[in-house]
Amino acid sequence: MTFDLLVRGATVYPGDGAAFVGDVAVRAGRIEAVAPTAAGAPALAGAAAEEIAGAGLLLCPGFIDMHAHSALRSFDDPLQAAKIGQGFTTELIHPDGLAPAPVAAGGWRERQAYLRGLEGAGPAEWGWTTLDGYLEALAATRPATSLVPSIGHNVVRDTVMGGANRAPTREELAAMQREVRLGLEAGARTLSFGMLYLPGAYALTDELVALAEEAALFGAPLVPHVRNEGGGVLEAVAEFVEVARRSGAPLNVSHLKCLTDERLLEPLLALLDAAAADVSVSFDQYPYGAGSTVLSALLPAWAQEGGVAGTLDRITRRSERDRIRADVEHGIEGWENILGGLGPDRIVIANAAAPNEAAAGRSLAELADDRGVHHVEAVLDLLLESRLDVTMIEHYASEAAVRQVAVHRLQLVGSDGIYGAKPHPRLYGTAARFLGRFALREGLLPVEEAVARLTARAADRLGLGDRGRIAPGKRADLVLLDPAAFIDTATYDEPARHPDGLVGVWVAGQRAWAGGAHTGARAGGVVREPLPR
Secondary structure: OEEEEEEEEEEEOOOOOOOEEEEEEEEOOEEEEEEEOEOOEOOOOOEEEEEEEOOOOEEEEOEEEEEEOOOOHHHHOOOOHHHHOOOEEEEEEOOOOOOOOOOOOOOHHHHHHHHHHHHOOOOOOOOOOOHHHHHHHHHOOOOOOEEEOOEEHHHHHHHHHOOOOOOOOHHHHHHHHHHHHHHHHOOOOOEEEEOOOOOHHHOOHHHHHHHHHHHHHHOOOEEEEOOOOOOOHHHHHHHHHHHHHHHOOOEEEOOOOOOOOHHHHHHHHHHHHHHOOOOOEEEEEOOOOEEEEEHHHHOOHHHHOOHHHHHHHHOOOHHHHHHHHHHHHHOOOOOOOHHHHHOHHHEEEEEEOOOOHHHOOOEHHHHHHHHOOOHHHHHHHHHHHOOOOEEEEEEOOOHHHHHHHHOOOOEEEOOOOOOOOOOOOHHHHHHHHHHHHHHHHOOOOOHHHHHHHHOHHHHHHOOOOOOOOOOOOOEOOEEEEOOOOOEOOOOOOOOOOOOEOEEEEEEOOEEEEEOOEEOOOOOOEEOOOOOOO
């Protein structure tokens, strides 16, 4: 028998069972055969166009990134080398309630400006208004990874209500439900929420439940960036447990963390354990003690009203700047005051548009000293000068806290990687840090368990029955690695470094990574088949 690919004698981690030494054969983009090796003899007879001696290497299903900011990246760089180069072959896009679509007719420039820091700009002209139209344009870019869409609450609310800070009317709520339903019918696999971002932050719990009920009809998980990851994290996560319970939808909490008080971590994990008794619940985590998002997230919600134009206008006025500074210094009840909680020394610029490109890699404290201003003034100046196109890295957690979350039974893995001049190292290193460092090197959790979370369990969470396992008939997304060498090398000082020890990555049977570099293969595509109702 002739195969396209035959890996012989590797230690196979199938994604949902014990590892074994065996052979894996691929033909026409699918796994054709899997057979354990008996007494060192080849398990599968036949030849292949590409045959690899896998002795001493690990063969895993392609990894699945449960939180990816790649919605517009493929329009500029479809190779996705940062993701392929650590073993991610599938990415869940449109997290945090944010996405390029749906978008109101004529509103795409405002949306583009809002998303630019997180997702990039995409094409010079957006020719879509619906999620379906956007996905068609995205598929035409031929991405190297498989991109799995979500429907975002924030963009649905913006499309129907604009930036209004109020509860929806009955007609508006029905229109939002219809947009969610259309998104799920177009292929969205989750309903994402970004309660830190506008206009999603304006929504009350009943609105969230009404939209979640649409997701429940498809069995689509709710994927929320909760309202508060600091001192109010218990209440914020409990809100979405309630939303899931009332709606009947599964729940996957985005990038679980305690932003300002690690003493809340134990009760937070206990809350989720208790919820799992009657709610289908999980969470994703990037395995680092620092986060990354847009710099404008440091502003209170009132300062961001009116979108990009409203924010820029507001921070030109002295009275408003003074009010923002006072709110940061004294706090507002219920507000996740990141800058006030962490301080300017622990917040570093990751990327800034002209004229502030040189700010990348420098802390707010350093930039404020250079400018001779208070650190809140430095934030406002950066945002104004760069038209809000600034991202940051905020250092908040100890290594012990990161590992405590990583070993929890409900954990899945999401990079939350954001591109930029000096990005967070999670963009390049997440999978290798979790599997290579935490499991293979430190023994923090069994290798079989780490692989399952990166593959089969993530695939099951998203209803992707064609991948996540090494079994006959499954899509041939594969990762071959050297267990003695596979480890993250990206650091905060040098973040754009691929992991060591990655021997090969195949997407739908085509080799996308070899010899430490991308091969140029672009076999990923966009998953557009809707979940069955």
